[in-house]
Amino acid sequence: MGDTVENMKNEQKKVRIWFTVIAISLACALSFSVWRAHDSVYLRPVYVRKMFAYMPYRIEYLLSRTLPAHAAEIPARAFAQEVPVLLYHGIVEEPDGANVLQRDFADQLFALKQAGYATVTLADFEAFLDGTKTLPDRSVVLTFDDGRKDSFYPVDPVLHALNYTAVQFVITNYSLGKDNEESPFYLSVAELKALQKTGRWEIASHSKAAHDFYAINEHGEEGHFLSNALWIPSENRYETSSEYMLRIYEDLRGARDNLKTALGVETNSFAFPFGDFGRAGTNLSGSEQLLLHVVGKIYKRAYYQTWGSDGETHNRAGEGLLVRRINVSPLWSGDDLVRALEAGRTKDLLYSGEQANDHDWQRLWGDISVAAENLHLQAPSDGDSAAAFLNGSTMWSNYEIDAHATVLAGTSFSVIARFKNGRNYVVCNFTEDATTVDEHIQGVIRSIAAHIPGNLSKGEHEFSMQVYNNRIACILDGEKIMSVMLVSPDLLSGGIGFKTGSRVNGESHAVVRSVYVRGI
Known part of the structure; x- marks a missing residue:
């Protein structure tokens, strides 16, 4: 009995020694990392918290695998006939009436996973639209607009836990400009590079400067950059149609070039700021047709939020330049989101x-x-x-x-x-x-x-x-x-x-x- 107790004490002593050695090694490694990369995004507190958040989400998902009732009623098909694209902006901790709460966002994605939905990349989705690739039934694309910090740090642990992917549509003037490192709101170049390295994110264009409001008449009234002719006060006139098209071309092409230069991203995908391509009012006759013509010269796909009169919410093969997105309501539960996606599936006749x-x-x-x-x-x-x-x-x-x-x-x-x-x-x-x-x-x-x-x-x-x-x-x-x-x-x-x-x-x-x- 005495030998057994002594052996146990020796084993405990060995464990304490090894634990101390490992702790010291980790501390040294961390100190060395701080010395070598004192400004690295990976060592910022918000990123460290994100890394530690992954495991609780993973455990919670595994413990809560109960199929949403409505999804169980609709049988799966061999291949997708349609693919929905979801749109989020920020994922927030306190209600603001516009963005989804962090807790609700996790519930929504858990519900999608449990209902059999799997995310697909832009390349696979756009090949599906071209009719050159089949996708599994209940494929879905997750997108986030504006390149906001609160669309990455609260989101990535959930994606990691569920093995999901997503797309960031970035405003290049805000994230790639000279002052981007100081922005408390938009992701910086360093953060976007860290985002890319996860393997869970893609980056696409949300314009260069088109997400601001600009004067559209002599009274100083402001409107959307892409759908209006701007007022030129120095000449007391509106832009001509040719000037309008050139301005749009330079902005959208500039955003695409900026992404390639700063991040090595070559994208064929663009999301309209405010989801507007002339439908929210315009001072330029024919702006919708002119804008879509210019967009089609630069990008293969242009994403927008569905409005009531658009009808269908999902996307099918052969539909062309415009891609519909569902703006996820902050009021939706996980089951609400699943019901919305199931409603858009092609119905039997x-x-x-x-x-x-x-x-x-x-x-x-x-x-x-x-x-x-x-x-x-x-x-x-x-x-x-x-x-x-x-x-x-x-x-x-x-x-x-x-x-x-x-x-x-x-x-x-x-x-x-x-x-x-x-x-x-x-x-x-x-x-x-x-x-x-x-x-x-x-x-x-x-x-x-x-x-x-x-x-x-x-x-x-x-x-x-x-x-x-x-x-x-x-x-x-x-x-x-x-x-x-x-x-x-x-x-x-x-x-x-x-x-x-x-x-x-x-x-x-x-x-x-x-x-x-x-x-x-």
């Missing part, structure tokens, strides 16, 4: 509204809500209509829509088909005065046919619409009102939606109680 989740119906305009599987459409006090679109339905082609709805107020109810976005779709428009078929092409409305008188009244109705090749049929309460031929060849596929309207602002309200769609 045998659809019942009972299958819907509360993110399926995308607001186009007006006030939209979903409660107890009922879709409510109500015009706001300053508008005469409201409309919603079924996310994930744009790949549909030939089908019949049957909907039961209650018209509570207003003078019209419309069934939307072949919906591509808020500017391109066809509609059966039921009113008190007439039933019409209207084509919307690039925002221009063309009435194809009308049947007078109309049969719409307040109360319960069954609204139906059939689309087969270029033939459209409008049906109300089981009676076929008309069957006509489409004029435009551009509306041979697309999704579904509903619209309610009135001649008076704020006096339109309908409730869609059931929806059934089948292929024909």
Whole structure:
């Protein structure tokens, strides 16, 4: 017994000696590192904290692997038919109404991982868009705008724990300029290089100086750099279209060149500041077309935030220059985010509204809500209509829509088909005065046919619409009102939606109680 105790004491002594040797060695190594690289980003307290944050996230994820309920209901496919791109800015410790809290961000990414989502690189994603590469089902791209410190330090430990990757869209004037080392807000060159070395991050362009506001008229009113002609006070005039295009070209090309010079990054990807390419108001006629022309000369892909009238939230092969991004709400839980992504998956063409989740119906305009599987459409006090679109339905082609709805107020109810976005779709428009078929092409409305008188009244109705090749049929309460031929060849596929309207602002309200769609 005495020998055993003595042996234990000797072993404990050896452990203490080895522990002391290791501690001294680590202290010496740290001191040497500080002496050799006293200004290294890796030794900054915020970076050290980030390194130690990885393991708790990893342990928490492994201990909390419970599948979000909604994701389990939708089976996986062999390959992705669509890929969502998520947009974040800062990840913050205190609520600010705009950015996601650090705790909520971790919950969101844990939920994505548990639901089977995996991140992909820009190269793989853009090859998917080109149609040259297949991706696993539930692929997703994570993006962060502005090159902010609070989009790297709180984020990287979570990416590390989940084996995820992400993209930083950097404003080069802020991160690569001469004063960038002193910025308390934007990542410096040294920090961006450290970010690159993790292997978890890619860097792309968010412009050079286009993220500021500039004078756009003689009164000093300010607007977005990319979508407006600037005011030249010394000459008391606006830029010409040629001057506008040259300014845009020099900024966007300059940002791309800066990234290559400072960081060795060669990028074909650009994110519009504020997600705006002329849709938030402009003082220059045709600025959207001019801007997209210039952007396409420099970059292969241009990323923007989806707005209500954009319709679809996800991206599919063959869609061209513009890439949609989902701006993640600071109010979303992890399960909310999963539901939003699941809603954008391509839906089967045998659809019942009972299958819907509360993110399926995308607001186009007006006030939209979903409660107890009922879709409510109500015009706001300053508008005469409201409309919603079924996310994930744009790949549909030939089908019949049957909907039961209650018209509570207003003078019209419309069934939307072949919906591509808020500017391109066809509609059966039921009113008190007439039933019409209207084509919307690039925002221009063309009435194809009308049947007078109309049969719409307040109360319960069954609204139906059939689309087969270029033939459209409008049906109300089981009676076929008309069957006509489409004029435009551009509306041979697309999704579904509903619209309610009135001649008076704020006096339109309908409730869609059931929806059934089948292929024909």
